[in-house]
Amino acid sequence: MTNAVNTRELVLGILMEVTGKGTHSHLVIRDVLSKYQYLGKQERSFITRVSIGTLEQMILIDYIIDQFSSVKVKKMKPVIRNILRSAVYQLKWMDSIPDSAVCNEAVKLTRKKGFQGLSGFVNGVLRSIARGPAEVRYPDEKKQPAEYMSVRYSQPLWLTQMWLDRFGPETTGQILGAFLEDSPTCIRCNTGRISPEELAKRLNQQGIETTSSPYIREAMEIRGYDYLGALPEFEQGLFQVQDISSMLAVRIAAPQKGDTVYDVCAAPGGKSLYLAELMQNTGMVTARDLTPYKVGLIEENILRSGLTNIRAQVWDACALDEAAVETADLVLADLPCSGLGVLGRKPDIKYHMSQGQIRELRGLQREILGTVHKYVKKGGVLVYSTCTIDIEENEKNLEWFLSQFPFHLESIDPYLCAALRSNTTAQGYLQLLPGVHRADGFFMARLRKDGE
Numbered sequence: 345m346t347n348a349v350n351t352r353e354l355v356l357g358i359l360m361e362v363t364g365k366g367t368h369s370h371l372v373i374r375d376v377l378s379k380y381q382y383l384g385k386q387e388r389s390f391i392t393r394v395s396i397g398t399l400e401q402m403i404l405i406d407y408i409i410d411q412f413s414s415v416k417v418k419k420m421k422p423v424i425r426n427i428l429r430s431a432v433y434q435l436k437w438m439d440s441i442p443d444s445a446v447c448n449e450a451v452k453l454t455r456k457k458g459f460q461g462l463s464g465f466v467n468g469v470l471r472s473i474a475r476g477p478a479e480v481r482y483p484d485e486k487k488q489p490a491e492y493m494s495v496r497y498s499q500p501l502w503l504t505q506m507w508l509d510r511f512g513p514e515t516t517g518q519i520l521g522a523f524l525e526d527s528p529t530c531i532r533c534n535t536g537r538i539s540p541e542e543l544a545k546r547l548n549q550q551g552i553e554t555t556s557s558p559y560i561r562e563a564m565e566i567r568g569y570d571y572l573g574a575l576p577e578f579e580q581g582l583f584q585v586q587d588i589s590s591m592l593a594v595r596i597a598a599p600q601k602g603d604t605v606y607d608v609c610a611a612p613g614g615k616s617l618y619l620a621e622l623m624q625n626t627g628m629v630t631a632r633d634l635t636p637y638k639v640g641l642i643e644e645n646i647l648r649s650g651l652t653n654i655r656a657q658v659w660d661a662c663a664l665d666e667a668a669v670e671t672a673d674l675v676l677a678d679l680p681c682s683g684l685g686v687l688g689r690k691p692d693i694k695y696h697m698s699q700g701q702i703r704e705l706r707g708l709q710r711e712i713l714g715t716v717h718k719y720v721k722k723g724g725v726l727v728y729s730t731c732t733i734d735i736e737e738n739e740k741n742l743e744w745f746l747s748q749f750p751f752h753l754e755s756i757d758p759y760l761c762a763a764l765r766s767n768t769t770a771q772g773y774l775q776l777l778p779g780v781h782r783a784d785g786f787f788m789a790r791l792r793k794d795g796e
């Protein structure tokens with residue numbers, strides 16, 4: 345790799361930003377790649393792979409380093425621990441790079457960053473790891489199942505314990521395992537403009553692999569593209585990037601032609617656009633979000649879609665809009681949440697989230713639900729959804745909502761394929777689990793307002 349030193353330095357910068365300042369990895373990586381556009385495809389994919397891979401496996405990587413280092417990872421200087429982390433990722437997960445090259449580059453970078461005196465330490469730790477046994481000595485699976493799974497799947501202990509208590513070891517293993525697998529990009533074909541078969545054919549002709557979803561006809565997973573934004577089919581609005589679970593949330597909302605719809609937390613607008621599309625350019629979808637920046641993202645997407653039955657507005661969902669009270673056939677409350685269902689796509693969430701933050705989010709969700717349910721007409725529908733796997737934000741919030749407001753759950757089976765139907769879907773809600781379902785972790789519930 346011609347530019348190896350530079351790319352490793354860029355990876356270090358990304359790790360410092362994400363682990364030190366808590367910035368989201370996908371934003372930091374996007375900024376770095378757009379700043380260094382002159383880098384070749386190989387260098388760009390090296391930066392993405394090592395940054396994401398290191399973050400994904402960081403708990404396991406730290407565990408490995410701690411077994412070989414006299415100084416524990418937590419006690420190290422941030423620059424040193426991040427140089428070691430990305431080097432261990434290359435040693436253990438990237439067979440194509442010789443161990444000696446990984447160690448030498450890490451030592452050079454240590455010196456370049458002004459830690460001349462620690463270059464011997466970095467060299468020693470990395471060479472011991474490279475020479476050490478290939479197999480990791482995990483915590484005892486029988487005596488310490490949560491510790492074992494936490495290290496094995498590189499997930500925080502509190503999260504692993506929470507899911508073990510709720511789902512048991514088998515399902516927890518499936519969920520955690522799925523987070524470490526490659527997450528394909530999912531797209532939704534704009535069926536108003538092109539059939540899924542024709543879109544797949546056009547993408548295949550450009551060397552892009554497509555796999556149709558078992559759950560929704562217009563959904564497909566795509567692999568093997570370089571830059572999505574450059575595809576003519578994207579430019580022309582023939583498809584949207586959207587996970588299958590998000591599409592399902594819209595499907596269970598089942599908007600009708602001519603409906604008045606409020607999507608109260610809508611940016612960047614994926615679900616709003618799908619709602620508007622299903623309404624075949626009739627009725628009106630009001631897509632709201634908190635800031636002009638976020639609403640700008642919705643507006644860009646509206647423009648690309650060519651739909652005219654959708655408008656974007658800045659509106660704080662906690663503030664009551666008197667004019668909207670009892671006007672909506674459908675309200676979509678796809679609320680801010682802990683995001684624990686999408687750890688496979690956004691690995692750094694697991695380092696930033698905590699039980700305290702979950703409590704705060706639950707409070708915000710209740711505040712928003714307590715406001716926006718008022719927009720639903722008597723006999724209208726409210727869909728509550730989150731991209732998380734957390735009983736407090738999902739089932740418990742649902743129970744709370746039903747105890748407070750005049751709504752009842754309604755079966756979502758008519759909108760789902762047989763593979764997704766269960767006791768809970770017959771009641772009116774669905775918790776998707778990665779590894780169990782072929783989709784991101786996601787929760788959705790359909791509630792009908794009492795009355796006409």
Ligand SMILES: C[S@@+](CC[C@H](N)C(=O)[O-])C[C@H]1O[C@@H](n2cnc3c(N)ncnc32)[C@H](O)[C@@H]1O
Binds near residue numbers: 610613614634635638
């Ligand atoms: C889960 S995301 C929505 C994703 C969106 N529904 C989609 O499918 O593209 C949650 C959104 O809620 C917004 N949000 C957070 N607090 C809000 C509030 N008080 N009022 C309105 N929007 C809010 C965030 O800016 C974020 O865009």
